[in-house]
Amino acid sequence: MFDTLIKGGHLLTMSGDGVGFVEQGAIAIDRGVIIAVGPKDDIVNRDTARRVMDIQGGIVMPGLVDAHLHSSATMGRGWAQEVYPWMASSYGPLMTHAIEEDAPIWTMLALMEGVANGTTCFGDYEFPMGELVKQHVAIGSRAVLCEGVTELNWANREQWLAEGWKPGDPIPLDRAFGDESFASELKLFDAWDGHDDGRIKIIFGPHAADFISKELLLKVQEEARKRGAALHLHVAQDERENRATEQRYGLRAIPYLDSIGLLAPDLIAVHLSTALPDEVDLVADRGARMISCTNSIGIIDGVVPPARQFIERGGVVGLGSDQSAGNNSHNIFSEMRATAMFAKIQAGSPIALPAWQVLRAATIGGACALGMGDRIGTLEAGKQADLIVLDANRPPLAPLLLRPARNIVPNLVYAETGSNVVLSMVAGRVIYEQGEFTLIDRKAIMQDVATATARFTDRVAADRSVDALPIVELSRTGRH
Amino acid sequence: MFDTLIKGGHLLTMSGDGVGFVEQGAIAIDRGVIIAVGPKDDIVNRDTARRVMDIQGGIVMPGLVDAHLHSSATMGRGWAQEVYPWMASSYGPLMTHAIEEDAPIWTMLALMEGVANGTTCFGDYEFPMGELVKQHVAIGSRAVLCEGVTELNWANREQWLAEGWKPGDPIPLDRAFGDESFASELKLFDAWDGHDDGRIKIIFGPHAADFISKELLLKVQEEARKRGAALHLHVAQDERENRATEQRYGLRAIPYLDSIGLLAPDLIAVHLSTALPDEVDLVADRGARMISCTNSIGIIDGVVPPARQFIERGGVVGLGSDQSAGNNSHNIFSEMRATAMFAKIQAGSPIALPAWQVLRAATIGGACALGMGDRIGTLEAGKQADLIVLDANRPPLAPLLLRPARNIVPNLVYAETGSNVVLSMVAGRVIYEQGEFTLIDRKAIMQDVATATARFTDRVAADRSVDALPIVELSRTGRH
Numbered sequence: 001m002f003d004t005l006i007k008g009g010h011l012l013t014m015s016g017d018g019v020g021f022v023e024q025g026a027i028a029i030d031r032g033v034i035i036a037v038g039p040k041d042d043i044v045n046r047d048t049a050r051r052v053m054d055i056q057g058g059i060v061m062p063g064l065v066d067a068h069l070h071s072s073a074t075m076g077r078g079w080a081q082e083v084y085p086w087m088a089s090s091y092g093p094l095m096t097h098a099i100e101e102d103a104p105i106w107t108m109l110a111l112m113e114g115v116a117n118g119t120t121c122f123g124d125y126e127f128p129m130g131e132l133v134k135q136h137v138a139i140g141s142r143a144v145l146c147e148g149v150t151e152l153n154w155a156n157r158e159q160w161l162a163e164g165w166k167p168g169d170p171i172p173l174d175r176a177f178g179d180e181s182f183a184s185e186l187k188l189f190d191a192w193d194g195h196d197d198g199r200i201k202i203i204f205g206p207h208a209a210d211f212i213s214k215e216l217l218l219k220v221q222e223e224a225r226k227r228g229a230a231l232h233l234h235v236a237q238d239e240r241e242n243r244a245t246e247q248r249y250g251l252r253a254i255p256y257l258d259s260i261g262l263l264a265p266d267l268i269a270v271h272l273s274t275a276l277p278d279e280v281d282l283v284a285d286r287g288a289r290m291i292s293c294t295n296s297i298g299i300i301d302g303v304v305p306p307a308r309q310f311i312e313r314g315g316v317v318g319l320g321s322d323q324s325a326g327n328n329s330h331n332i333f334s335e336m337r338a339t340a341m342f343a344k345i346q347a348g349s350p351i352a353l354p355a356w357q358v359l360r361a362a363t364i365g366g367a368c369a370l371g372m373g374d375r376i377g378t379l380e381a382g383k384q385a386d387l388i389v390l391d392a393n394r395p396p397l398a399p400l401l402l403r404p405a406r407n408i409v410p411n412l413v414y415a416e417t418g419s420n421v422v423l424s425m426v427a428g429r430v431i432y433e434q435g436e437f438t439l440i441d442r443k444a445i446m447q448d449v450a451t452a453t454a455r456f457t458d459r460v461a462a463d464r465s466v467d468a469l470p471i472v473e474l475s476r477t478g479r480h
Numbered sequence: 481m482f483d484t485l486i487k488g489g490h491l492l493t494m495s496g497d498g499v500g501f502v503e504q505g506a507i508a509i510d511r512g513v514i515i516a517v518g519p520k521d522d523i524v525n526r527d528t529a530r531r532v533m534d535i536q537g538g539i540v541m542p543g544l545v546d547a548h549l550h551s552s553a554t555m556g557r558g559w560a561q562e563v564y565p566w567m568a569s570s571y572g573p574l575m576t577h578a579i580e581e582d583a584p585i586w587t588m589l590a591l592m593e594g595v596a597n598g599t600t601c602f603g604d605y606e607f608p609m610g611e612l613v614k615q616h617v618a619i620g621s622r623a624v625l626c627e628g629v630t631e632l633n634w635a636n637r638e639q640w641l642a643e644g645w646k647p648g649d650p651i652p653l654d655r656a657f658g659d660e661s662f663a664s665e666l667k668l669f670d671a672w673d674g675h676d677d678g679r680i681k682i683i684f685g686p687h688a689a690d691f692i693s694k695e696l697l698l699k700v701q702e703e704a705r706k707r708g709a710a711l712h713l714h715v716a717q718d719e720r721e722n723r724a725t726e727q728r729y730g731l732r733a734i735p736y737l738d739s740i741g742l743l744a745p746d747l748i749a750v751h752l753s754t755a756l757p758d759e760v761d762l763v764a765d766r767g768a769r770m771i772s773c774t775n776s777i778g779i780i781d782g783v784v785p786p787a788r789q790f791i792e793r794g795g796v797v798g799l800g801s802d803q804s805a806g807n808n809s810h811n812i813f814s815e816m817r818a819t820a821m822f823a824k825i826q827a828g829s830p831i832a833l834p835a836w837q838v839l840r841a842a843t844i845g846g847a848c849a850l851g852m853g854d855r856i857g858t859l860e861a862g863k864q865a866d867l868i869v870l871d872a873n874r875p876p877l878a879p880l881l882l883r884p885a886r887n888i889v890p891n892l893v894y895a896e897t898g899s900n901v902v903l904s905m906v907a908g909r910v911i912y913e914q915g916e917f918t919l920i921d922r923k924a925i926m927q928d929v930a931t932a933t934a935r936f937t938d939r940v941a942a943d944r945s946v947d948a949l950p951i952v953e954l955s956r957t958g959r960h
Contacts, residue, residue: 018958077879078887082834113875299894302824329876329895344782345822354562356959393926395593396809399557399933403941405951407558409960414779415809417897446873453879461883471885478498479836480889
């Protein structure tokens with residue numbers, strides 16, 4: 001007897017090299033694992049099931065993977081727009097008032113948004129991750145987590161300035177601070193890696209080529225390899241990074257990383273916003289994986305990450321929602337649409353980066369990028385039962401056309417907003433159904449959000465120095 | 481006594497030259513018209529109300545204006561992707577099997593999608609409009625409708641081919657067909673203009689510079705001016721159009737239209753996709769208004785319509801969802817996000833086309849573009865009570881930050897998907913509330929959609945000639 005049988009809908013299994021469509025399919029699940037997938041008639045006669053889900057008119061597909069986000073930034077959602085540069089002119093100064101004890105509330109808000117919109121696996125990158133792991137545990141989604149290992153210590157800023165440092169200059173590194181953050185990441189790994197039958201996985205998060213010394217970076221790599229964990233690294237996000245590595249090592253960020261052996265299959269390279277075409281190819285050729293945070297980089301920098309080039313070079317690409325101060329949402333449907341469309345308008349062609357490739361990036365691509373391709377990302381026997389069900393009887397999925405051409409994939413990528421996600425399951429457990437979370441108390445959390453919002457904004461607003469920021473000016477002049 | 485008092489939320493009135501934010505505002509409505517708007521304390525003591533809506537934590541703003549759409553194309557939603565050119569290689573041949581009697585069902589599906597996502601006014605452009613008007617009447621939204629006046633008669637295609645015509649060549653015009661369509665538009669005007677206290681307004685829809693002769697175009701203009709109705713015209717959508725006007729009149733489309741006096745304040749110029757920078761300025765300088773169908777043109781052509789340039793030149797811009805075969809949704813929140821972000825990545829700057837300007841385009845901009853700026857588009861005393869309420873206690877609108885900088889406008893434009901729209905009102909009447917339509921039977925309509933889908937796809941699939949289309953190939957090879 002199976003635990004669960006899902007039938008009555010169509011499947012996008014994402015197995016093989018396309019989208020793995022199965023008309024009128026079914027999925028049998030037992031002890032959190034997919035036992036069988038295929039046409040309904042092949043599956044339903046195999047055995048009985050304790051729970052039968054009849055999802056007439058629905059679509060079943062692997063849960064979406066948000067392969068790179070900073071979950072606690074929901075605290076300042078929308079506070080990094082219409083300004084340049086975003087970090088220095090809005091988000092940075094405002095966030096100095098963040099209240100660390102409230103970070104779990106903000107992380108939970110991000111996870112709720114993601115889950116409600118079809119994400120079942122989060123590649124969360126935080127400083128510090130500590131208490132935030134418990135939010136991932138609580139909501140029931142899958143997580144591949146890391147804590148930033150960094151020698152960038154903002155507390156030293158006054159000292160840098162006294163020594164002649166100017167914004168845009170390479171940041172003076174703080175070795176002791178780096179060692180501490182590394183120790184903290186190791187502690188995180190020891191405490192949580194493998195939790196709940198592997199639902200929580202810990203990897204390593206060296207910050208960026210210019211924010212960590214070569215010595216510490218190599219030490220992190222060595223330790224990560226010993227533990228079989230990947231490296232989650234911001235790569236070529238900013239020209240500042242290239243300037244810093246050129247000054248220190250005589251090489252732009254990507255050639256520098258290559259020179260010390262960092263570009264390898266265990267590297268998750270996030271952004272590549274400022275990578276030159278040859279550098280993008282180099283990262284792909286070395287077998288490293290790319291995360292495209294398309295909306296975030298588009299809004300805060302006006303730049304299109306090179307997802308299309310990376311895929312065409314044969315590389316693995318996942319999608320990430322990054323941070324909601326500047327995205328401003330944790331919604332992988334929005335990332336899919338932006339990724340496909342930005343590629344089209346950049347190429348001046350409606351053919352560039354078709355929907356099916358982007359749908360792969362949001363599922364099996366993200367899974368492989370996070371080193372989870374053997375466990376999730378497709379609906380196949382032996383994989384974890386991490387999946388979502390969409391109601392295709394509502395716009396923008398209706399009408400669902402099957403003949404002579406199917407319209408499900410383009411409508412998922414170019415039109416679906418996440419609002420038709422009616423069920424999410426992780427390792428066979430339903431974590432979201434018909435607008436409600438099954439493991440957490442949404443109302444209580446939103447009450448906490450309200451309290452934390454008041455506490456935080458009172459504190460920021462009391463700092464008169466922020467009044468001069470462009471983001472504040474937009475409100476004062478009636479534009480926000 | 482007022483009919484309705486809305487209180488307990490914040491307002492974006494969109495009046496003035498910004499977004500007209502009112503913290504803790506209220507709106508009094510009587511007989512479909514806004515009587516008073518302002519801070520809650522100023523409004524609630526004026527008079528009592530028959531119905532008080534307490535929308536604690538909500539945001540009230542003008543209903544969104546979808547200033548250009550072809551509503552009945554939901555029939556082929558998602559059937560115009562990843563192909564080039566979309567009309568010839570997918571949509572056109574498939575749509576030859578469309579069943580005209582089912583068009584009202586498809587239009588209703590588009591309107592339901594729009595209303596559920598905050599649209600209260602539709603600039604619908606159809607061939608023929610006839611029975612479709614009744615759908616606009618039934619669902620309760622506001623409509624500015626036209627029927628295409630065109631001398632393009634696809635029924636003559638075999639004859640063109642026999643005479644040596646090739647795809648991309650100027651289309652031979654059919655004068656008698658044009659006169660018929662003009663007569664039909666006049667009939668539409670006489671039957672429906674001003675219906676339901678002006679909720680339904682009829683304007684004139686000459687098709688495009690190359691699909692209608694100069695003589696008929698000028699006749700339509702003359703008649704429209706006599707009746708005080710605007711002209712809704714596709715302008716510079718395609719290079720084919722420029723080639724045709726150059727061949728016939730020695731001028732590209734926009735200079736040709738200018739030479740015969742068409743570029744004037746009563747012109748609604750849709751698309752401008754192939755307009756040169758000087759031509760964009762010329763259209764704006766003549767006082768004509770522009771509609772940007774950003775997602776549609778991005779997906780089907782890989783082109784960014786010049787909304788930013790038009791606004792910077794001082795022109796009025798509205799947003800349109802165009803047609804869902806190639807968009808693939810009727811969701812003005814999606815159009816806002818795309819319009820703001822495409823401008824940014826095109827400019828390589830996060831400052832280009834800020835959120836507040838795009839929010840204006842989706843409200844008062846669209847209203848002015850459709851010639852309705854005196855009746856709708858802002859929340860001001862004397863205007864029609866066309867408004868929406870959003871629940872700001874859910875992502876991506878939560879947390880709602882008010883101090884020191886507000887985040888409502890960027891979150892509406894860059895993150896909101898429409899799923900937080902909890903109420904829509906047109907002329908003081910609630911047409912949508914908490915996921916349900918108040919005037920139509922959603923379930924019965926979705927049953928009709930299912931029946932019409934089966935009827936239509938059976939018919940298309942029976943035509944073996946479509947098997948060779950690229951869009952069909954995508955399904956056959958497992959990509960769709």
